[in-house]
Each structure stands twice: as C-alpha cells, then as structure tokens.
Amino acid sequence: MKTTFHEIRGRRTQVTVGGDGPPLVYLHSAGGETQWAPFHAMLAERFTVYLPAHPGFDSSEGLETIRDIQDLAWHYIDLFAELKLSAVPVVGFSLGAWIACEMSVLRPQLASKLVLTAAAGLHVPGSPMAELFIDDLAKLRKLLFFDPAGPAVNEAMPESLDDPRIYLWLKAREATARVGWNPYLHNPRLRQHLWRIAQPALVLWGRQDKLIPLTHGEAYARELPNARLEVIENCGHMVPWEKPAEFAEAAVRFLRDE
Amino acid sequence: MQFFAFHLMPWDRLPADFGDRYETAWTWLPNSMYDPQHGHALYNRYLDELVLAEELGFDGVCVNEHHQNAYGTMPSPNLMGAILARQTKRVKIAVIGNALPLYNPPTRVAEEFAMIDVISGGRLIAGLVVGGGPEYYSFTVNPTFARSMFHEAMDLVLRAWTEPGPFEHYGEHWKLKYVNPWPRPIQQPHPTIWIPGAGSKETIELVAARRFGYMGIPYFHIDFFRKNFDAFREACEKNGYTASPYQLGWLCPIYVAETDEQAWAEYEKHLFYFAHHLLKGLVVLPPGYTSIRSIAGIHKALGSFLSNAKSRDDIERGAYAIVGSPATVRQKIAEYAKELGVGNLLGLFQLGTLPADLTRKNMTTFARLEVGG
Numbered sequence: 001m002k003t004t005f006h007e008i009r010g011r012r013t014q015v016t017v018g019g020d021g022p023p024l025v026y027l028h029s030a031g032g033e034t035q036w037a038p039f040h041a042m043l044a045e046r047f048t049v050y051l052p053a054h055p056g057f058d059s060s061e062g063l064e065t066i067r068d069i070q071d072l073a074w075h076y077i078d079l080f081a082e083l084k085l086s087a088v089p090v091v092g093f094s095l096g097a098w099i100a101c102e103m104s105v106l107r108p109q110l111a112s113k114l115v116l117t118a119a120a121g122l123h124v125p126g127s128p129m130a131e132l133f134i135d136d137l138a139k140l141r142k143l144l145f146f147d148p149a150g151p152a153v154n155e156a157m158p159e160s161l162d163d164p165r166i167y168l169w170l171k172a173r174e175a176t177a178r179v180g181w182n183p184y185l186h187n188p189r190l191r192q193h194l195w196r197i198a199q200p201a202l203v204l205w206g207r208q209d210k211l212i213p214l215t216h217g218e219a220y221a222r223e224l225p226n227a228r229l230e231v232i233e234n235c236g237h238m239v240p241w242e243k244p245a246e247f248a249e250a251a252v253r254f255l256r257d258e
Numbered sequence: 259m260q261f262f263a264f265h266l267m268p269w270d271r272l273p274a275d276f277g278d279r280y281e282t283a284w285t286w287l288p289n290s291m292y293d294p295q296h297g298h299a300l301y302n303r304y305l306d307e308l309v310l311a312e313e314l315g316f317d318g319v320c321v322n323e324h325h326q327n328a329y330g331t332m333p334s335p336n337l338m339g340a341i342l343a344r345q346t347k348r349v350k351i352a353v354i355g356n357a358l359p360l361y362n363p364p365t366r367v368a369e370e371f372a373m374i375d376v377i378s379g380g381r382l383i384a385g386l387v388v389g390g391g392p393e394y395y396s397f398t399v400n401p402t403f404a405r406s407m408f409h410e411a412m413d414l415v416l417r418a419w420t421e422p423g424p425f426e427h428y429g430e431h432w433k434l435k436y437v438n439p440w441p442r443p444i445q446q447p448h449p450t451i452w453i454p455g456a457g458s459k460e461t462i463e464l465v466a467a468r469r470f471g472y473m474g475i476p477y478f479h480i481d482f483f484r485k486n487f488d489a490f491r492e493a494c495e496k497n498g499y500t501a502s503p504y505q506l507g508w509l510c511p512i513y514v515a516e517t518d519e520q521a522w523a524e525y526e527k528h529l530f531y532f533a534h535h536l537l538k539g540l541v542v543l544p545p546g547y548t549s550i551r552s553i554a555g556i557h558k559a560l561g562s563f564l565s566n567a568k569s570r571d572d573i574e575r576g577a578y579a580i581v582g583s584p585a586t587v588r589q590k591i592a593e594y595a596k597e598l599g600v601g602n603l604l605g606l607f608q609l610g611t612l613p614a615d616l617t618r619k620n621m622t623t624f625a626r627l628e629v630g631g
Contacts, residue, residue: 135542170545171550174545176545177400177402178400178546181398181400181402182398182399184398
C-alpha cells in the first residue's frame with residue numbers, strides 16, 4: 001500500500017491506498033485505525049481499499065475548522081470529489097460508519113453500498129452509549145472488547161501512557177471529542193433523515209458491544225429503507241479487531257454477491 | 259504579605275467504605291450521599307468561618323467554583339460572594355473564580371461580578387478560570403473548545419466592563435446583539451483579576467501580558483510552584499515590566515497548634531481524608547482540555563501530587579501543607595514565601611473533615627502569629 005497527502009479545501013489529508021480490484025472506501029473509528037491492519041488487508045484481497053485519516057487523526061490536519069459531524073461529512077464529500085470516487089462501496093466502523101451515514105444523507109450517490117459496523121450516530125432511548133472518554137486504559141479495554149485479554153487488544157490500542165502510540169491515541173481522542181462530546185457520539189437529527197439512504201446497507205454488530213449496545217444496530221436496520229442486520233457472536237465493540245475474518249467475510253459477501 | 263482565608267466548603271461525611279467503593283469524589287459520586295439537613299449546618303458554619311477571618315484581621319477571603327462533587331460544595335461561588343459582601347465590611351472578596359465556559363452567555367459573569375463589586379463597595383477580586391477537568395464531564399461542555407471559549411469569554415467580560423454599551427459581540431462561540439450589562443463595577447477600569455494556573459505556559463504568558471494576578475494551583479510539590487512562579491516573573495520581564503509580588507499567590511493548607519506534635523495529632527486524619535478521598539478523581543484530562551504535549555508534563559507532575567502523599571514526612575518534604583507549632587509555621591511560611599517571591603498567601607484553614615472548633619482555633623492562632631504583624 002501507499003500513503004499520499006491531498007489538499008481537501010485547505011486540509012492536508014492522509015490517504016493510504018492498497019489492494020487490488022474495484023475501489024472501496026474504509027472510514028475509520030474513534031480509535032484511529034489509519035495504519036494498515038489485518039482487516040484492511042483482508043478487504044484489499046478483493047478491493048482497492050482507500051483508507052483516509054479524518055482531520056486531526058494521524059497526519060491529517062485541519063481539525064480547527066471542524067465544528068461538528070456535518071463538517072466531517074462535507075470534508076468527505078470534497079475528498080470523494082478530489083479522489084474521483086463515486087458510487088463506490090463504503091465500509092465504516094463506529095465513528096466512520098456515522099460519517100458514512102451523514103455523507104450519504106447529503107450526497108446519496110457517493111456510496112453504492114454501505115457496511116455500517118458498530119455505528120455511532122443515533123440516540124436510542126433507554127439504551128445509552130457508555131463513556132468512551134475515560135483516562136483508564138484498562139477499563140477502556142474491558143469496555144471495548146469481548147475478550148480484553150485477546151490477541152488483538154494490544155494491536156488495537158496503546159498499553160499505557162508510556163506506550164509510544166499514546167500520542168496518536170490522544171490525538172484521535174481529541175478529534176473524536178470535537179464532533180462527539182455533546183451531543184454524545186450522535187446527531188439528534190440524523191434519524192429523521194435515514195430514509196434518504198436507500199442503497200443496500202449491511203449493519204454489522206458485535207453481540208456484546210458495551211460501548212454502543214446492539215439496540216443501536218437494530219434501530220439502524222429498522223430505520224434504513226434497505227438494510228439488514230448481522231450480529232457477530234462473542235464480539236464487543238471492536239468488531240474488525242476482534243473478529244477480523246468474520247468482519248471481512250461478511251463485508252465482502254455483502255458487497256460482491258448481494 | 260497579604261493574608262487570605264480560602265474555603266473549599268468540602269463535604270465532610272463520606273461513608274467509611276468510600277475508598278473501596280468509589281473511584282472518584284467527582285462528577286459521578288451519587289448525590290444521594292448529600293444530606294441537605296447537614297448541608298444547612300455546614301454552609302452556615304463555613305460562612306461563619308469566613309466572616310471570622312475578617313474579625314481576625316485577614317486581608318481577604320476566597321471562594322471558588324466546582325460542580326457535582328464532594329471536594330467543594332460551591333457550585334455558585336457568586337452566591338457565597340454576595341453573602342460575604344453583606345456580612346463583611348472590610349475584607350477583599352476573592353471569587354477565584356468563575357469557570358467562564360460554563361456560563362452561557364458569559365456576560366452573566368460580567369453582571370454577577372459587577373453586582374458583588376457594587377454591593378461590597380469595590381472589594382471584589384474577580385477570578386477567571388477555565389474550570390477543572392471534571393467540570394467538562396459534569397456540564398457536558400466540549401473540552402476541545404475549552405481554551406477558545408475561555409479566551410473569547412474573558413475578552414467579552416473585560417470589554418463589557420470597560421467599553422460603553424450596547425455593543426455587538428460576534429464571536430466563535432457566542433453571538434450577542436446587545437451587550438450592555440447593568441450594573442457596572444465600582445473598581446475602574448475593572449475589578450482586580452486573578453487567574454489560577456497549574457503551570458501551563460499559555461496561561462502564564464496570558465496573565466503576564468495582561469498584568470493580572472497568577473495564583474498557583476495547589477496540591478503539587480513545592481518545586482512545581484517555584485518553577486511556575488519563576489516562569490511567570492520571566493514572562494513579565496519579557497513583557498517589559500517586573501512582576502509585583504502581589505501578582506503572585508501561593509495557595510496552601512495551613513494548620514497551627516500549640517506544638518508540632520499536637521498540630522499533627524489534631525490535623526493528620528483530616529488532611530488525609532482530604533488527600534485520599536476528596537482529591538480522588540480531581541485530575542482528569544478530558545480530550546483537548548490540555549494540549550497533547552503538556553499531558554506528558556502533567557502526568558509527570560502528578561507523580562508528586564498530594565494525593566500520593568502517604569505520611570507526615572511526605573507532606574513536609576513536598577510542603578503540601580504547612581503544619582506545626584507557631585514557631586514552625588512562622589518559620590516555614592517566611593522561608594517559602596521568600597523563596598517563591600509571593601505577596602499573597604491563600605491559606606486553607608479548614609480542610610476535609612476538620613471540625614469547627616479546630617478550624618477556629620487554627621485561624622485564631624494563625625492570625626495572632628502572622629496577620630497584621
């Protein structure tokens with residue numbers, strides 16, 4: 001794969017591209033999986049995967065002019081134009097899935113199909129999202145993973161404040177808070193627009209997601225006109241990290257065959 | 259040296275198993291623990307202690323703002339400032355401070371501070387603060403905007419006090435068509451301004467450039483104060499003037515009794531209730547509240563934070579609190595005040611569970627020793 005930088009309306013934006021086949025855009029989560037990970041490689045066996053870093057994540061700049069989730073959606077509308085991407089499958093995880101929805105409300109033609117994995121974006125009464133912005137990494141591991149001692153955990157996030165990856169992690173946390181602090185990881189007005197997203201959508205969720213409960217996946221599947229919910233067992237919020245093969249197989253099956 | 263009596267108005271009745279059962283005294287500590295009947299007694303007792311400070315000859319009293327916590331039950335320091343404006347006649351009333359991003363619109367601060375200044379006949383010291391990390395959780399105010407909201411609000415409050423209204427404010431965070439607060443403050447061009455800081459370079463430079471007062475945030479090791487106050491004086495020199503000692507304040511818990519041994523015997527458990535219970539959860543770093551580069555520095559300084567002190571020896575070595583006989587306290591205060599070069603001593607004479615009788619004895623003994631002397 002190859003990482004390049006693009007000026008998107010004044011924001012220097014990092015985009016990593018890898019793989020073979022038709023284009024696919026992967027929109028990353030609050031955790032900032034912008035470095036090529038096993039699940040990116042799995043998708044890249046069938047697709048040319050575009051992996052941009054959101055403003056403020058990794059080496060992408062321009063968080064100063066991002067005030068809310070819609071600013072991010074417009075950033076991606078501009079980025080798709082710059083990269084000449086249109087009617088391509090979009091795979092989003094958590095924050096990235098939320099951005100994919102916001103972008104598709106504004107420009108339905110950009111995504112041909114959507115894979116929405118453990119998507120943020122909705123408020124479901126009686127089913128609050130847990131607190132993501134805590135300092136304690138051990139607690140965070142328990143919150144995000146079904147198995148907090150599993151092999152993917154240390155790949156996915158820093159072990160401690162002394163871990164050299166902490167710098168990117170703190171940047172990611174700040175850039176997420178910018179759009180997700182209040183309202184908390186959702187847009188109260190998104191739900192009333194979901195009917196506009198008519199393209200086929202696969203809603204993927206970990207059964208044991210403690211950050212964004214499965215009820216949110218059910219709400220997406222119900223409100224989107226053309227969506228199907230698939231639940232992965234023994235899996236927390238970090239679906240692509242915790243179940244990379246199941247995640248990639250479900251996405252590829254849906255994008256190629258259905 | 260000017261002497262101030264600072265009160266946090268802490269909650270003194272946490273359950274015995276608090277340490278095991280609760281991770282924090284902030285934000286999420288169930289408010290079912292708050293007993294309003296006891297609160298009635300406590301608020302009145304604490305206010306009496308600040309009124310006593312005037313009778314004893316202190317130069318001023320200090321209150322501050324915190325929300326949803328047991329550390330300081332003063333969500334509105336302006337209410338306390340207003341009461342003190344009426345119940346005292348002479349002392350400075352330092353409200354340090356109002357957490358500007360929590361006031362919407364922040365012209366509210368210009369109004370309420372002006373009210374206290376006018377009622378008290380110009381005795382207000384106006385503290386402007388960003389607010390603590392926990393406040394951003396408690397109010398769900400976006401911490402990635404904390405600094406820019408603080409700067410916009412500070413400029414707006416100063417403008418509201420110094421520029422004839424009505425005028426329009428068109429900022430990033432607030433858009434106000436008619437800024438025209440009544441009343442205006444007595445002190446001209448505006449009340450004395452103090453800004454507390456925990457060593458951030460940005461804050462030190464801002465306070466130095468505007469010639470405000472810089473109050474060191476307590477509970478850090480004495481070396482941390484020394485470093486920050488030196489940096490402040492240096493920043494003032496860069497701005498073309500020499501800092502006055504009255505621009506600097508040292509905030510510190512103080513306990514004085516007949517002998518060193520008696521002081522420690524009377525004080526120790528109350529101090530550690532404070533250090534190990536009430537401080538628990540005070541330092542959180544919500545995203546964007548601190549720059550990523552300074553998080554490392556804060557992380558390092560936290561290694562020598564009062565909450566980590568385990569023994570009398572730890573306390574004395576870090577000068578987290580000044581405790582002892584009149585001779586010991588007098589000598590230590592003289593020594594540290596000289597080293598730090600401060601003109602204001604902000605003493606916490608009540609801390610944690612320290613009861614009313616010991617608080618009064620402490621204040622009275624201290625006043626005889628230092629105040630007006």
